[in-house]
Amino acid sequence: MPLLTVEDLSVKYGVAQVLWNVTFNIEKGEILSLIGPNGAGKSTLLKSIVGIVPHTTGRIMFDSSNIGKESVKKRVDYGICYVPEGRRIFADMTVLENIQLGALPKRARANMKDNLKTVFELFPILKERATQLAGTLSGGERQMLAIARALMSEPKLMMIDEPSLGLAPNIVLQVFQLIQDINRKGMTVLLVEQNVRQTLKMSDRTLILENGRIVKSGRSAELMSDEYVMRVYLGV
Ligand SMILES: Nc1ncnc2c1ncn2[C@@H]1O[C@H](COP(=O)(O)OP(=O)(O)OP(=O)(O)O)[C@@H](O)[C@H]1O
Ligand SMILES: [Mg+2]
8 A cells, every 4th residue: 555646636726737647656665756847847746745736636645545635734644744945944933943843743742852852863963053043054954954844743754845956966965865864764755856866866766747747757776777867867
């Protein structure tokens, strides 16, 4: 039984259709990556899974529940978490306050203390900077804060939208390493990335979305030597 099943999902903004009959699933414990050009609908797909954007057709099953009509809050309670593009954090609050805000779902509130300990072990830099205003963090630290806050909600599925955006190459590697560490501890991850080479290396399977349609999918290791992927996405 997959953790998430998306069937025949279509999404429109007004009259403009941006997702067309998208079908895929995510197995427990895997890293599934989603790649594709700007405007393909990658963020829209994540938003429709967490419920920020409604879908016009299709079905979303999570942990054997049909969640397609549930509120965002309910879906977060089920264990879906969305780390948006652009590392949105609360600039005027401290690092610690930002992290604590992640523990809103009921089940997560009870375990907040333990989870905080785990998060600080994973991100020692955030522990050092716990009392600093989040607005003064560097780009890489903000990305870590966004992921740390998401972990506090005890998600079963973390959907992370372009964590590498605007980060220096060595910081990108650090963030990818952290995502792999989190995955090794059992987290299922849906990762949207433009950094195709590294993403193929770190994920189990990959979906390619173009113009709102999945045009290719498969094991990431195999896609690395796929003629189309090499030509269009890897520039070889
Ligand atoms: N709220 C909205 N209202 C209308 N159109 C939207 C809205 N959000 C996104 N779109 C449009 O939907 C299409 C898909 O956008 P989306 O943000 O999902 O793409 P993306 O694949 O995440 O792109 P990028 O790689 O640039 O982040 C784009 O053409 C975008 O302009
Ligand atoms: Mg996007």
